[in-house]
Amino acid sequence: MAKQRRRKFGGVRKLGSGRWQATYIDPVTAARRPAPYTFETETQANDWLIGAEADMIRGRWVDPDIGREPFGPYADKWIDERPNLRVRTKALYLWLNKRYLQPEFAKVDLVDITPPMVRSWRADLMADKHLSSCKAKCADKAHKGVSATMAAKAYRLLRAILMTATDDELIKRNPCRIVGAGTERPRERPILNIAQVFKLAEQMPRHLRVFVLIATFASLRWGEVTAIQRKDIDLTKRTIRIRQQWIEVVGSGMELHPPKSGAGVRTVSIPELLVPLVQEHLDEFVAPGRDAFVFLGERGAVLRRSNFNKLGWSKAAEAVGAKGLHFHDLRHTGNTFAAQSGASTKDLMARMGQDSMNAAIIYQHATRQADGAIAAAMNDAIEEYRRAHGDEGGEASQAG
Template sequence: MAYAEKVYKVRNGKPTKQFTWRCRYKKPDGTWGSEPGFPTKKTAEEWGEAQEAAIRSGAWTDPELLRTPFGQWAREWMAAKAPRGNTASTRWDRLEAHILPRWEHTPLQAITWFDAEQWANGLKCEDTIATQCLSIMSSILTGAVDKKLIPANPLHGRRRSRTAEAKERQAEREQDKLWAPPEVVLQMARAAGPLDGMHILTVAFTGLRWGESLAVSSASLTQRLERDFTCPALAVRQEVAEYRRRGPGGEKLGMVVALEPVKTRESKRTIDLPPFLSNLLTPYAENCRLDFLFMTRSGEHWRRGNFSRQVMRRHADGRKAVTRTRGRAARDAVPPIMRGLTMRALRHTHDTYQEQIGVKPSLAFEQAGHKRPGIKAVYQHPTPEMRRERLDGLEGIFQDAMRSLGWSEIWPRS
């Protein structure tokens, strides 16, 4: 049975007349635990009795474990997990940049939803990153519950309420989301040339993610054989991930650009190719001597930032003329085609085209590699006729754009 004992304060190495109460209680293994700092004998005994009652019911958590610093447990949790390399890298980036500077030394039991939400709303970063930080913290705290460090996760199932300022920033970003008219896509493809231009054209009319597009090879070109329906297709099974490799303790071990399986079951898909794209990709793949279709001139995987700077920004944003000076050649001005356009915006473009031509949701979700929510995902399935309508619609968008531009081919033969 729990009991209380006096603990006299010490000053200059000598006990004083001032004292507090310490509780002594029987732990599950039969040893005696203690908890100091109570102002009265009664509060110490009540606390001890509550501990023993929790032990008898099987709901007890060791107070010493409750005081585990969040940073200590976060590192242990990260070392025990083995997600895809890019996922681990992102988690460490969020921990080091945002989470640990605030929560490193906070005891697990002291973390509350109120404090965490207020902290997230005050972060000076993208709103999605702030939400992601809360999600990572919640996963780590759920692991602490599983390890019996805390009885419950205070962040589990909670929905973040954004401040007015955060909502305004989010609204501004929503307005900045781009999609490209088909004429712009064709102009970008021509300006970038047959190599990088084919990359741009393929992403805009298939909706490939950046990493998925880098993993496209000749072997990716296939055929869909479905009852009485056949069409050229593109198999998506892997992607090229770019991330900073980390050690078990989060130490930085250098950048990695490597193949990985696609992240989700929905991402593993076969994309139906409209006739114009198949007619362009097939000879392109036959003439490609590299391991993958969309690589740098030296045969390496593109880095996202390099492709953006050397290809997308150069043609989408244009550039000013440069006069000839000592050590620098003259350079003509390049007019902008569509400022701010990115490869991610071209993925948005594909799904926007699907909506424009009325692609049925069951097929639109499948082709984009998205998980469709709700019971309709179980009961509705793409049919051959849906596939024909989608291909006819995308082909029509391409042909209309070619006529609008007055072009007979994207890359005129010199």
């Protein structure tokens, strides 16, 4: 048996493999512990013991067994222990955890997750090599990797979970150290002009035409516009009250919830020239009764974002010169129209349902940078379009 070389603190010995092992007495259990790895030389083993002894003297020594908890159950518990998460945020965390984090880290102890492991995981994520199950299911398909936005979301979640593990003193330092990896840099989204908005609406099925116009000119999110009921609309005052939103929760289906923030509960004015169009829609497509939902599918079901392309959206967008248009770009367009009207930052925040002024300032800045004079108020712009109804509109312009 290899002879133990004793020192004042710990000891070193040469193993049969020719490498050196360092051992020391655990200050808590009094059991002899080996260093987590072996060394090429006796000097390296002694140097490690010197560092371990210094950590104990300074009170920085950490029990090596701390952090010997698999990432999988810790991540699940991390999400469950956050009761104040918005429903949609929690659903996103559960999905990101299951799809992107668990396949790589579920069985890895927290203490064994290293910066190189995180870098490798992110690189594979961007190349879509992270899921063996996905590769098995999609063996015949070319993988292009997840979007930069989704990769940033997954990285931020991993970093947040491991930051809590650091605070819990299960690991010494968060291994997520990739500069900029959690920052989303989405490309600039298209902004439609007035003519394009109306033409887009005309390209949609008749029961969805006013849906497109309201989403744009009231600057509403998908969940907000789909949750409007008769009692929320006051055509005399030309207002729509936003007080709830539909959220599609994985495993539960569609659920009604309050808007994403306190500022989301608001009353939004609509242009006067939309009033007769909204009235026609109410008369033709909406059931009687104050609680009737204003926008539903042809069979009376709640509209789902995941099915919207099947209802003609992609073809309609392409027809107006805006191929690849997202539904959220309608809100983006409406916010830009509002900023061009000369509205103040606070007024924009109220209309957009934002707690932070950052988004409102972005739209104001984009408007200040635009060529030409500030556009007339939104209703005047629509009236001008209506007078020249033959205008087909141009290509979708880019923000900024």
